[in-house]
Amino acid sequence: MEKYKFNKEKLEFVEVRRGVKWWCRKIFQYLLASILLAILYYCIFALVVSTDAERKLAKENEVMAEEYEKLRQKLEVLDNTVSNLKLKDREIYRSIFNADPLIVSLIDQSSPLLENIDTTKDEMIVSKSRQMLELMQESASDVQAVFEDINEECKYLGKSVDHIPSIVPLKDFSVGQTGASVGKKINPFYKTVVEHDGMDLLGAVGTDVLASADGVVVESVRSKRGRGNSVTIDHKNGYMTTYSHLGDILVRKGKSVGRGEVIGRIGLSGMSFAPHLHYCVTYNGKVVDPRNYFFADITPEQFREIIAISSNTGQSLD
Template identity: 30%
Template structure:
């Protein structure tokens, strides 16, 4: 198709003349065309780079590395599953066999399984294509590491208890604080009982042994005298013995002491004498056993100096809901 030729009318010559385009205009058109072509080419290049149509050897290598990484993480998570299973078995034996054998409190599950609070430990792993996989695996490894540290510390404690087994057995309050032949009866046991003064039903935290004033009171396990005074309201003259391993015993309403604070005593040593000091209705010994800061039933510890038949009799009397003497 022939290029159109444009004309203009020259009034001086009264004739039509051809319009000749300026060189600068031609150059402008050429520049605009080249710029448009370059921009279009760049956009096409970008689209190709982000599509599967153009895959470089480097891209293929990275894709293989990513798939290999996913496979390795999958294998690692299976191994973590196996470690968790073995660790759970060790934790169960630790709580229900080792710690039970040495009469030590089990480690609570919430303490073993506790996570990591506060700052985000995995912030630097966020924002990637496989961040969730990497973060979840990292969390599992960290939790197992913490559980292993807790378990290792627990086994160290059990090992120490095993080495000190004889000391532990001697420290446990395992006998009655008043001999059977020297007491009148077990007046009241551990649990809810009627208060002798208010007649209101309330928690009685120990056992009451009735006996004559001046009847010897014996330390029920090896330990150190923590207190020998009347500082506790209602207890009158009383003695507290710290036995170690979480055990503490209390002997109340005494007529007098035979030990003083800081003195070491052995199981069976006379530490004081029955009385009726403090909030007491009649001469008797009020006896308490504490384990890890909590009061427990003393009846569970009389296996050192009474027979099974005697234990059954005491148990039957102690479990009756009668009136306490303090």
């Protein structure tokens, strides 16, 4: 539609001619409106309508998330399994074979994947995770092979392994019966810090006390002082164990005893603050920590609890 303007000089309407600027401005307005409308249509389409490619990508993301979770669970189970095996391995090597344990490296903590995990592509993470899972499975097999070798060595050693203290010397022991272990502890009578040379195992009067390994009774003492009624067993391999503050003594000097055999019962003899067994282990005449000689009788989890409780117990019972 043409545009007219009143000319006061000629007293008539004249046609207004549109210049280049007007046309450029008009074209720009149309282009801008078209672009904005296109963006609006695209946003609505993208939010409401999914393409086949998008649906495929969404499905792949779901599968990848499930794969991540499965890998995480497998890694966690394997890591716990290998950790428990390594703990048992250390106990056996240090307590029995007096050798350094086998060190198994599961994952290189300086791996570029771990250092740059935030910028690593998903495909690379999945690939590397699978590789780490395979490495952990191989490591678990290696540790299992070590235990098989130990088993063969034990068979070769024969009965000598039965002479190594390896069980908790109380019948039906629970972690809650753990008391103070070797180290500087507060004496309950004098309230002074003294060296505690054994481990206190709490129990009711009359609880069965067991021999922790095969051996021969070399001392059977009845006393109302010091350690009270006590039994000492020589295991004929450098190890000796002493069981103190007994109520009843059921073995005599010179008697051969087997692992797990009842040798006495918990009492309150000697300077005992409460009914308990004072259990002492020596190797070649030197006091060693009895906690390291329960490995055949407890799980790694129980071992960690025993360590925590006994380490945080500052007062002994004798």
